[in-house]
Ligand code: TXA
């Protein structure tokens with residue numbers, strides 16, 4: 001992909017800020033991330049503060065090269081990472097003691113993924129591994145454009161603008177032993193089962209202490225009340241109705257409804273939406 005010198009300058013600026021211990025928002029193929037160097041506890045602390053994120057909710061480490069894995073984890077499934085990365089799959093792996101505990105909220109397993117977005121890769125090549133949650137205020141819909149990040153953080157963070165995210169929903173989070181999907185994403189259970197040759201569970205949100213701490217907090221929710229319906233509502237009051245929904249547009253639509261001051265959002269379900277576990281997971285949470 002031809003790249004403007006402007007983009008190059010922006011990547012250099014973002015990398016310099018990260019090396020100074022600042023927080024920077026960057027694009028990935030799933031959603032925008034709010035990144036900090038994994039070896040800057042101060043910057044990692046800033047991520048939690050900026051988002052208003054509870055400290056028991058761990059962050060995912062993003063890498064650009066397989067060689068960077070050795071800095072972070074004691075072990076990794078070689079064939080599996082080479083098959084699924086770069087891409088929207090986060091694996092929980094045994095963390096090296098040198099990685100700050102703040103990243104994994106004190107847990108022995110840390111989430112790692114290699115994003116596919118060229119700007120993310122270029123940035124992380126320059127900075128080394130970055131810890132990054134989604135670039136939204138805690139509880140708000142994730143950001144799929146630079147504009148969304150600006151809505152939530154104003155000019156408090158530098159934003160590397162890579163245009164709209166292609167997937168638009170966060171990565172699949174997989175624990176390996178026992179194999180369990182903690183958060184569905186665009187890498188499907190079927191693909192993972194076919195590769196691993198085992199049956200994979202999907203963690204229930206209902207368990208008392210959820211395996212993925214993030215799942216116990218309110219998520220992906222706009223200010224407006226979200227209703228999932230099978231038929232268009234008849235009442236004439238002012239309502240934001242979503243009749244066609246592709247995964248990559250969900251968060252932009254939820255944010256648009258808020259921006260336009262709607263109090264209620266109706267999302268019309270159809271068999272295509274209902275057959276997409278990642279999309280249904282986010283819709284159910286948004287409607288809670
Ligand atoms: O696509 C994505 O995964 C995006 C982009 C930026 O990479 N990131 C993202 O991060 O969605 P975040 O922090 O918004 O969501 C991470 C989820 C949370 O539900 C968190 O609890 C879970 O992954 N998680 C992270 N590390 C974990 C760990 N060590 N054990 C269990 N769950 C973990």
Ligand code: MG
Nearest residue numbers: 133134135142
């Ligand atoms: Mg998030």
